[in-house]
Amino acid sequence: MTGETERREAAEQLALTLVGAGMQRMGARAIAAFLFSEEESLTAGDLAQELGVSAGSVSGAIKMVAQMGLIERIYVAGSRREHFRMRDNAWTTLYSRQHSVVTDVLDAVEKGVGAVGPGRAHDRLEYMRDFYTFLINEAPMLVERFEQQRRGEPRS
Amino acid sequence: MTGETERREAAEQLALTLVGAGMQRMGARAIAAFLFSEEESLTAGDLAQELGVSAGSVSGAIKMVAQMGLIERIYVAGSRREHFRMRDNAWTTLYSRQHSVVTDVLDAVEKGVGAVGPGRAHDRLEYMRDFYTFLINEAPMLVERFEQQRRGEPRS
DNA sequence: CCCTGTCTTCAGAAATTTCTGAACATTCGC
DNA sequence: GCGAATGTTCAGAAATTTCTGAAGACAGGG
Structure with missing residues (x-):
């Protein structure tokens, strides 16, 4: 003890x-x-x-x-x-919530994509936008997968 | 322009x-x-x-x-x-690097699991540990998946 | 070797964040 | 309604972070 x-x-x-x-x-x-x-x-x-x-x-x-x-x-x-x-699901919730800050970043990136003409900056901004969009889409599935997996093997 | x-x-x-x-x-x-x-x-x-x-x-x-x-x-x-x-892969790199802070948290949680006897606190700490461990394991696959997908549809 | 251009370091100034404590608000039992 | 217990707000104090500017380190050309 x-x-x-x-x-x-x-x-x-x-x-x-x-x-x-x-x-x-x-x-x-x-x-x-x-x-x-x-x-x-x-x-x-x-x-x-x-x-x-x-x-x-x-x-x-x-x-x-x-x-x-x-x-x-x-x-x-x-x-x-x-x-x-x-809350029981505090940490998964926290992970999902990071999204609100990620969407803020994403909004700013979108504005950037609109603000620059074709060129290196435009390409970089598109890449960044695509990656963060991907993350936002994937996160809920990731959490879902964790919870399923945990239900599978309930206790150590 | x-x-x-x-x-x-x-x-x-x-x-x-x-x-x-x-x-x-x-x-x-x-x-x-x-x-x-x-x-x-x-x-x-x-x-x-x-x-x-x-x-x-x-x-x-x-x-x-x-x-x-x-x-x-x-x-x-x-x-x-x-x-x-x-760097071209700056954002995926940044995402993967978050791991170093996540592993720090994980270390602290491990210490916590060791420091409390069975009970509510112990259960909570285990849950937190499992989730963050899961994230650390999954992140590289997630990045990999993004890059594959992007190679598939090269340009908008 | 020295000289020049470039980058780093670091002590202190400035700005920002965080905490406190006291006044105020709210709620509930009576 | 009144009073006591509890929670919130906010102005200022304290602590921390961040930025600057000047001094110094370093590298390469001449």
Whole structure:
């Protein structure tokens, strides 16, 4: 049975790598806390205590990760607080959502294709457009395939 | 025939969306400049002029995008300057490289799996590990598939 | 060897992001 | 409706990132 300290350190370590991957600090710490928690759900107060930060920071972090689709609110009878838990499909959802940023890029590329005449730049832009379009089309199938595969071999 | 101003604006616009996608500002502006350039290659000086920034900034930006595998140095006879050009497979390369950050995350998750006993946290960590492992395995095939498909229908 | 053109490094300035804390809003039980 | 518990907002402080400019390193021609 491993210690509480070790668990927290592993959580902080994961948060750091998520920051390295582009996520914002407090959001990363929050999602790591959810991921590593043995509780069914956490409240804003729980998080503030676990992370040692102000209520304001927690409010912002929760809004962010909820917006990303990683956590959801659940209703707990007899509690006035807002309880949140990590969604089961959080990571596949996150992967699918990257699409919104990819479509933004794609829009900008399309504008570029329209803004330059034939030539090297035009060719490069077309290539980029084609690849990102391909990714957007393929991602849902990829996720689907993962879920099927996982259903196939349910437990380790 | 579209104007120079329009081309620059489209480039800056794309740079901004890349920043939104997590890339650093000057690196994004540099890669956009390469993408939109009609020249075969650009030098640090060209970039400094095109972007209106200092030589120091350009040096850092070039190092960054070269490190990402998006541009490569080419040797131009009779020129003492270092010429760079965007690699043909820049975007597929970039996609494949994301793996290094994904593997970092994966390492942290592995540590987490080891650090918690059986329970909810353990299950969540395993799920996350399985999904990211799946992605890492699938990505090369995805890129391969794109390239094959593109070879099939060469030009629009 | 020196000189010139080119690129890199790095300390500090500037800009941006992130966090806090306190005031305010909301909700629910009574 | 009132009061207590909980959550949100926002202005400013703190921390971090990014850019610049000047000094220095390096390479090649003469």
